Amino acid sequence: MHHFTYRDGALHAEGVNLVDLAAHVGTPFYCYSTATLERHYRVFADAFGGRDTLICYSIKANSNLSVIKTLAQQGAGMDVVSEGELRRALAAGVPPSRIVFSGVGKTRDEMAHALQAGIYGFNVESEAEARALSAVAQEQGRTARIAFRINPDVDARTHAKISTGKAEDKFGVPWNDAAALYALAADLPGLEPCGVHMHIGSQITDLEPFERAFKLLSDLVGDLRTAGHTIDFVNLGGGLGVPYRGTDDIPPHPDDYARVVERAAGALDCRLLFEPGRMIAGNAGILVFRVLYLKHGDQKRFTIVDAGMNDLIRPTLYDAHHDIWAVDEARGQEPALVQDIVGPVCETGDFLARDRALPPFREGDLGAVMTAGAYGAVQASSYNSRLLVPEVIVRGDEYAIARARPSYEDMLAAEHIAPWLTPRKAMGRA
Numbered sequence: 407m408h409h410f411t412y413r414d415g416a417l418h419a420e421g422v423n424l425v426d427l428a429a430h431v432g433t434p435f436y437c438y439s440t441a442t443l444e445r446h447y448r449v450f451a452d453a454f455g456g457r458d459t460l461i462c463y464s465i466k467a468n469s470n471l472s473v474i475k476t477l478a479q480q481g482a483g484m485d486v487v488s489e490g491e492l493r494r495a496l497a498a499g500v501p502p503s504r505i506v507f508s509g510v511g512k513t514r515d516e517m518a519h520a521l522q523a524g525i526y527g528f529n530v531e532s533e534a535e536a537r538a539l540s541a542v543a544q545e546q547g548r549t550a551r552i553a554f555r556i557n558p559d560v561d562a563r564t565h566a567k568i569s570t571g572k573a574e575d576k577f578g579v580p581w582n583d584a585a586a587l588y589a590l591a592a593d594l595p596g597l598e599p600c601g602v603h604m605h606i607g608s609q610i611t612d613l614e615p616f617e618r619a620f621k622l623l624s625d626l627v628g629d630l631r632t633a634g635h636t637i638d639f640v641n642l643g644g645g646l647g648v649p650y651r652g653t654d655d656i657p658p659h660p661d662d663y664a665r666v667v668e669r670a671a672g673a674l675d676c677r678l679l680f681e682p683g684r685m686i687a688g689n690a691g692i693l694v695f696r697v698l699y700l701k702h703g704d705q706k707r708f709t710i711v712d713a714g715m716n717d718l719i720r721p722t723l724y725d726a727h728h729d730i731w732a733v734d735e736a737r738g739q740e741p742a743l744v745q746d747i748v749g750p751v752c753e754t755g756d757f758l759a760r761d762r763a764l765p766p767f768r769e770g771d772l773g774a775v776m777t778a779g780a781y782g783a784v785q786a787s788s789y790n791s792r793l794l795v796p797e798v799i800v801r802g803d804e805y806a807i808a809r810a811r812p813s814y815e816d817m818l819a820a821e822h823i824a825p826w827l828t829p830r831k832a833m834g835r836a
């Protein structure tokens with residue numbers, strides 16, 4: 407459920423009319439709903455009511471500081487994958503004790519920074535990383551709480567590019583190596599192997615892979631405890647899918663997901679950590695565009711809009727489907743036309759929708775790409791020297807520009823022409 411609805415003939419984000427917002431901010435822009443962010447966090451948290459949980463919102467899905475702070479105020483911890491994300495979480499006032507650090511390629515500097523900050527723990531993805539973290543912790547005289555990320559070789563039945571728990575994926579350590587790695591970590595100075603982590607992929611719409619993976623993880627915890635390790639938390643990662651096609655592809659409800667967790671890991675007597683990203687932010691954001699031109703090719707009708715693959719790369723990268731709505735309600739009720747919605751970027755793959763029956767947009771119309779709150783703005787670029795897309799957050803009738811569109815001056819000021827390219831003044835030599 408989200409808070410983007412039609413009122414008085416125009417699409418609103420909560421109480422804010424998107425026609426007015428577009429006039430103030432200019433298009434394209436992302437728009438986030440506070441109420442949806444809060445609701446999704448609550449639905450997820452409430453599914454585990456009564457349990458000792460730490461829900462670490464996965465910042466990579468949407469790392470806007472206002473989004474992070476909105477969730478932190480609900481009690482969310484954060485899952486970060488870089489020093490940049492760690493700094494964002496800290497800047498938004500998230501207590502370090504609620505932050506976990508994931509990722510296959512943490513640098514020693516990043517580890518040092520996170521250790522100094524006093525984070526809850528590290529998800530460690532290789533023996534080499536465990537050794538590096540041990541060395542960094544020793545230098546600082548600190549102890550790093552760690553969970554090895556276990557690769558269970560389970561097919562998450564999602565898009566190949568966002569599946570992370572198969573043996574051929576770069577993530578985690580092989581299931582069969584786990585016992586030896588925990589034994590090693592227990593011997594290495596500066597490490598406290600006290601958790602187990604797993605994250606099998608993203609946009610998962612089927613509970614069965616979760617069930618299989620969590621069961622394996624639970625068995626592993628039993629084995630590790632028998633081997634003498636104190637395991638006080640299990641981190642079940644994120645991955646729960648969201649509906650991208652209106653009401654056609656409703657993924658499992660967090661309550662059903664919670665039942666799977668309970669069945670597989672409920673008896674473990676330890677803290678449960680989660681790292682949901684998309685499930686919290688996906689439906690809380692839209693990308694608003696304006697139609698520039700209409701063009702009828704030999705075979706197709708193209709609606710050329712001012713948002714492109716640099717602003718939202720998911721359709722290009724994963725052939726992802728996003729619903730597209732007209733901001734003008736009346737336009738949305740006219741008979742649909744099959745068309746491609748394409749951006750201005752000079753790439754054939756620059757499209758937001760292909761061969762889709764959509765409203766008969768006209769020049770100047772506003773449209774909204776739905777379910778764009780996760781992996782949207784964070785994956786935007788300035789390809790074709792287009793200005794990085796701004797982000798707006800709404801709460802009730804209020805809105806705030808949470809990240810402003812840079813100016814062309816900002817864009818040019820970030821670069822320096824190599825000195826040898828600027829002709830030197832004549833030195834007065836004969």
Ligand SMILES: Cc1ncc(COP(=O)(O)O)c(C=O)c1O
Pocket residue numbers: 464467485508509570605607608609643644645646681682683684685
């Ligand atoms: C380690 C880890 N945790 C959590 C997430 C968040 O996943 P999702 O947005 O699908 O919930 C990801 C991304 O897939 C991840 O790599």
Ligand SMILES: N[C@@H](CCCC[NH3+])C(=O)O
Pocket residue numbers: 466568608609720724780781
């Ligand atoms: N970027 C992907 C999700 C990646 C998940 C990261 N572990 C998407 O847009 O669907």
